Amino acid sequence: MSHEAAAEGRERAEEDAAAREDARPVPFRGGGFTHRRLGPVAPIVFLAIIALWEVGSRTGVISPVALPAPSEALGALADLVATGMLWKHVGASLYRLSLGWVLGSLLGISAGLMIGLFSLARAGLLPLVSALFPIPKIALLPLFIIWFGIGEGSKVATILFGTFFPTVIATYGGVDNVDRNLIRMGQSFGLSWLSIVRKIIIPGAMPAILSGFRISASIAIVLLVAAEMIGAETGIGAYILMAGALFALDQLIAGVALLSTLGLAIAWLIGRTERALLAWRA
Amino acid sequence: MQLILRGISHRYGGTNVLEDISFAVGDGEIVCIVGPSGCGKSTLLRIAGGLERPDEGEVLVAGKAPDGSLNPLTYIFQDFALLPWRTVAGNVSLVLEDHGIEAKKRRAIIEDVLSRTNLSDFSRALPRQLSGGMKQRVAIARALAVKPAIMLMDEPLSALDSQTRELLMDDLVALWQRERFSACYVTHNLAEAVRLGRRIVVLSRRPGRIREVVEIDMPLTERPERLVELEKLQRQVWKIMREEAREADREISDVA
Ligand SMILES: Nc1ncnc2c1ncn2[C@@H]1O[C@H](COP(=O)(O)OP(=O)(O)OP(=O)(O)O)[C@@H](O)[C@H]1O
Numbered sequence: 001m002s003h004e005a006a007a008e009g010r011e012r013a014e015e016d017a018a019a020r021e022d023a024r025p026v027p028f029r030g031g032g033f034t035h036r037r038l039g040p041v042a043p044i045v046f047l048a049i050i051a052l053w054e055v056g057s058r059t060g061v062i063s064p065v066a067l068p069a070p071s072e073a074l075g076a077l078a079d080l081v082a083t084g085m086l087w088k089h090v091g092a093s094l095y096r097l098s099l100g101w102v103l104g105s106l107l108g109i110s111a112g113l114m115i116g117l118f119s120l121a122r123a124g125l126l127p128l129v130s131a132l133f134p135i136p137k138i139a140l141l142p143l144f145i146i147w148f149g150i151g152e153g154s155k156v157a158t159i160l161f162g163t164f165f166p167t168v169i170a171t172y173g174g175v176d177n178v179d180r181n182l183i184r185m186g187q188s189f190g191l192s193w194l195s196i197v198r199k200i201i202i203p204g205a206m207p208a209i210l211s212g213f214r215i216s217a218s219i220a221i222v223l224l225v226a227a228e229m230i231g232a233e234t235g236i237g238a239y240i241l242m243a244g245a246l247f248a249l250d251q252l253i254a255g256v257a258l259l260s261t262l263g264l265a266i267a268w269l270i271g272r273t274e275r276a277l278l279a280w281r282a
Numbered sequence: 283m284q285l286i287l288r289g290i291s292h293r294y295g296g297t298n299v300l301e302d303i304s305f306a307v308g309d310g311e312i313v314c315i316v317g318p319s320g321c322g323k324s325t326l327l328r329i330a331g332g333l334e335r336p337d338e339g340e341v342l343v344a345g346k347a348p349d350g351s352l353n354p355l356t357y358i359f360q361d362f363a364l365l366p367w368r369t370v371a372g373n374v375s376l377v378l379e380d381h382g383i384e385a386k387k388r389r390a391i392i393e394d395v396l397s398r399t400n401l402s403d404f405s406r407a408l409p410r411q412l413s414g415g416m417k418q419r420v421a422i423a424r425a426l427a428v429k430p431a432i433m434l435m436d437e438p439l440s441a442l443d444s445q446t447r448e449l450l451m452d453d454l455v456a457l458w459q460r461e462r463f464s465a466c467y468v469t470h471n472l473a474e475a476v477r478l479g480r481r482i483v484v485l486s487r488r489p490g491r492i493r494e495v496v497e498i499d500m501p502l503t504e505r506p507e508r509l510v511e512l513e514k515l516q517r518q519v520w521k522i523m524r525e526e527a528r529e530a531d532r533e534i535s536d537v538a
C-alpha cells in the first residue's frame with residue numbers, strides 16, 4: 001500500500017540522515033521575481049509621507065511659503081466642497097476626460113484592428129501613425145481651438161487625439177502577437193472570418209490593448225490639465241491655474257491631489273477590468 | 283471519404299520542400315507519414331487540408347462525408363491549439379457556433395463528445411488547469427464534435443510523455459474502431475506508425491519525396507498481440523530512414 005511505502009521511505013531517509021553527520025539542508029534559492037498582493041502597504045506609504053510633511057510644516061522645517069501643510073490643502077478642499085465648486089470642477093474634467101478617452105480608444109482600437117488585419121491599411125496608415133504619434137498634442141491645441149471652438153470641442157479633441165495613437169499601436173501590436181496556430185486552427189474548422197476576428201484575434205490581443213489603456217489614460221489626464229489651462233472656467237486644470245496665478249498654494253496642492261486621486265481611480269478601474277477580462281491568464 | 287494527393291510539389295523561397303508527392307488515403311484507412319525532421323511533413327499535411335496552396339499538384343476528396351459532418355477534413359495539432367480564454371466546453375463549442383445549431387442541440391453534442399473522451403468532469407476547466415494529455419483529449423473531443431470524415435493529425439502525441447502517449451494511443455485506436463474515419467497521421471515515432479498505419483509513407487530528407495510505402499496488412503486489434511512482427515516492420519522502416527539520415531549527415535559535413 002502507498003501508505004506503507006511512504007512510511008518506509010521516511011524511515012530510510014531518517015536513517016541515512018542520521019548516519020551522516022555532515023548532512024545539511026539544501027539552501028532555498030527559488031525566491032523573488034513573483035509578486036504578492038500586499039494590500040495595506042500602499043496606504044501606509046501614502047499616510048507616512050503626508051504625516052512627515054505635516055510634521056515638517058508644523059515644526060517649521062518646511063517653510064509655509066515654499067509648501068503649505070497638508071492640513072491647509074485639506075482646508076482648501078473643504079472650501080471647495082462647502083461652496084459646491086468641487087463637483088463643478090471635477091464633473092467638468094470627468095466629462096471631458098471620459099468623452100475624449102472613450103472616443104479616442106474606440107477609434108484607436110478600430111484603426112489598430114484594421115492595421116493588424118489588412119495589408120492595405122497597414123501600408124497606408126502605419127506611416128501616418130508613426131509620423132503623428134510623437135507630436136505633442138498640446139502643441140496642436142490652438143489648431144483644435146480654431147477647428148472645434150474654444151469650448152468643450154477643442155479639449156475633447158486634444159484628449160481624443162492623445163489617446164488615439166497609443167491605443168492604435170497597442171492594438172495592432174497585440175493583433176500581430178496572436179498565436180498564428182490558433183488562427184490556423186480556426187481556419188481549419190471552417191470558422192468565418194468574422195468569427196476568427198471576434199473569438200480568436202480580439203481576445204488574443206486583449207492583454208496588449210489593456211496595457212495600452214494604462215498608458216493612454218495617463219496621457220489623457222496630462223492633456224486634460226493642459227487643455228483646461230487654456231480658455232476654461234471650470235475643471236481641475238482651470239482651478240490649478242487660477243490658484244497658481246494667485247499664489248494660493250494650498251489650493252494648488254488641493255488641485256494636484258484631486259488629479260492624483262483621479263489617476264488612482266482610473267488605474268484601479270483598469271486593474272479591475274484586467275482581472276475580469278484576463279482571468280484566464282493568471 | 284477518400285483523400286487523394288496528386289503530384290504535390292512545394293517551395294518556400296528558393297528551397298524545394300516537397301517534390302512530386304502522390305498517394306491516397308482510402309475510406310476508413312489510416313496512412314502514416316514518417317520522415318526526417320524538416321522534410322516537409324507538416325507542410326504536406328497543411329496542403330492536404332487546404333490550409334496552404336501547393337505550387338504544383340492538387341488535393342482531391344472523393345466520396346460522401348457521413349451524414350451531419352460539419353467539417354469533413356479536421357485537424358488535430360501537435361500543440362493542441364486550444365483557446366486559453368475558453369473553458370473545455372467553450373473550446374468545443376467554438377467549432378459548432380458557426381453552423382447555426384440551436385443551443386440545446388449544441389450543448390448535447392458537447393456533452394456527448396466530452397463524455398466520449400472522459401472529460402465530463404472538466405467541462406468548466408480552463409486549458410491551463412489541464413495536463414498535456416487532457417489538453418490533447420480536449421482537442422480530440424473538439425474534432426469529434428464536427429463529425430470529421432478525414433482526420434489530419436500532425437504529431438498529435440509528440441508533446442506528451444510516453445505513458446500518456448500509450449494511453450492516448452489506445453484511446454485513438456478504440457475511437458477509430460467505432461468511427462472508422464480515414465486519417466493521415468504524421469509522426470516521427472515509428473512505433474506509433476506501425477501501431478496505427480494501414481500504410482506507412484516514408485519521405486526522404488528535404489526536398490521530401492516518397493522514398494517508400496510500407497504496407498501493413500494486419501487489423502489494428504491484432505497488433506498488440508503480434509508485436510514481434512510489428513517490431514520487424516519497424517526495423518525495416520528505420521533502416522530506410524537511417525540511410526536518409528546518414529546521407530543528410532554526410533551532406534552537412536561536406537558543406538562544413
Ligand atoms: N511558412 C514557411 N515559410 C518558409 N519556410 C517554411 C515555412 N514552413 C516551413 N518551412 C520550411 O520548410 C521545411 C519543411 O518544414 P515542415 O515543418 O513541413 O517540416 P516537418 O517535416 O514537419 O519537420 P518536423 O519533423 O520538424 O516537424 C523546413 O525546412 C522549414 O524550415
Ligand SMILES: [Mg+2]
Pocket residue numbers: 323324325436
Ligand atoms: Mg512538423
